Amino acid sequence: MAELILHHYDFSNYSEKVRVALGYKSLDWSSVIVPPVTPKPDLTALTGGYRRAPVLQIGADIYCDTRLILRELERRHPLPSLYSPGQHGFANAVAAWAEGPLFRSVMLYAWGTNHDLMPPELFEDRARMRGLPVPSVKSVERVAARSAPLVRTQMSLIEDMLADGRPWICGPNVTVADLAIFHAMWFLTDRSSRLAHEFNRFELLRQWMSRVKGFGHGRPRSMSAGEALEIARASLPSDPRTSLRQPEDPKLGSRVEVRAADYARDAIVGTLTFVDDDELAVGIHNDRVGDVVVHFPRIGFELREER
Incomplete structure (x- = not known):
């Protein structure tokens, strides 16, 4: 299974949320420390411009926002669960x-x-x-x-x-x-x-x-940003799952913009590769990392065709 790489910094509370999830699931993961303030050239090369931490990298798939990061950890490592039926x-x-x-x-x-x-x-x-x-x-x-x-x-x-x-x-x-x-x-x-x-x-x-x-943080190992970018460059994005578009959504394959709905609203521009009720994914190309797919949760982000 592909390596889990968390881009984070020590006093980020949202990073702590994911670190504890990794501990709860007793997972091995690689730790890339990012600056708490801009510029963040290595992180934004991976994300197409998204600058918040944490970000979870799995090969050439980049997961933004803890709501989606936790769901992806659950999908790949379902036990012990964070999403009990009925709750x-x-x-x-x-x-x-x-x-x-x-x-x-x-x-x-x-x-x-x-x-x-x-x-x-x-x-x-x-x-x-x-x-x-x-x-x-x-x-x-x-x-x-x-x-x-x-x-x-x-x-x-x-x-x-x-x-x-x-x-x-x-x-x-x-x-x-x-x-x-x-x-x-x-x-x-x-x-x-x-x-x-x-x-x-x-x-x-x-x-x-x-x-x-008491959950701890799992089993982290240090990784440089350069090593993480090389892993992205050497990997292929995973095949997209079957999309479940809403009638108002842009068509798959179209050029789109994704923006956070609250702050740090810089647009991430790419090709829409996947959309369902919970997730948006866009393919981007960057000379430093090649082709990657950046994933966002549906709630908290805006999706529109490129202007």
Whole structure:
């Protein structure tokens, strides 16, 4: 089976989400460290311009966004499962909350509290991604203070989810909901212990965090970006599965643009090779990597014919 190559960086909470999934499934994988800020010439050569981390590479197939990365890991390594029957819809709904209102509050609180520990260029880079002015130190501290009560309120919700004695967020089985909530909670304490006190009154949440941390990160080995690009160049994209187009979708083989729906909206332009209810895939060519196929989740990305 083709090698799993994760392009990520250490304090990326979404990367941690995938690292824990690799640990839960006890997988071997190769670790390519990418810069946390642009430029990212090696990563964008693989992705056609997509700049967010993490990205999962399997030969000449490149998977973007953790929602799709986890589904692809599940497809290739189905046991132990992250998508238990009867819990899939519920788990995805919880994950949508965790990666929306919950994580936004956590991110603003943690960044404002730990701004002196962050790379100095990080705030400028993230502001540029969103088309906003670079915030001042005082403004991020004010936003952190406003976000703190929202974080505590939502931590209480997590505590309540576990109050009936269930070991995992959706019941007896681990699901994507556990990973989505964990990556938000992990962000509170990753850079420092300044916010560790927020867990003091949430005993069930602390115990659950310990269980998730116990999955570890699987068995990583270091790989250079150059080696990963050579693997892509020497590989062929996998044959596309049968597409299930919606009537409004562009035709297979047409030139299309794919953009994130929220921020970092640079277009990835290529040939549409696959589309169904969950996934979009476009073929691109780059002189550094040859022909690759870049995959995106359907939700959270826009698909349109090239203008």
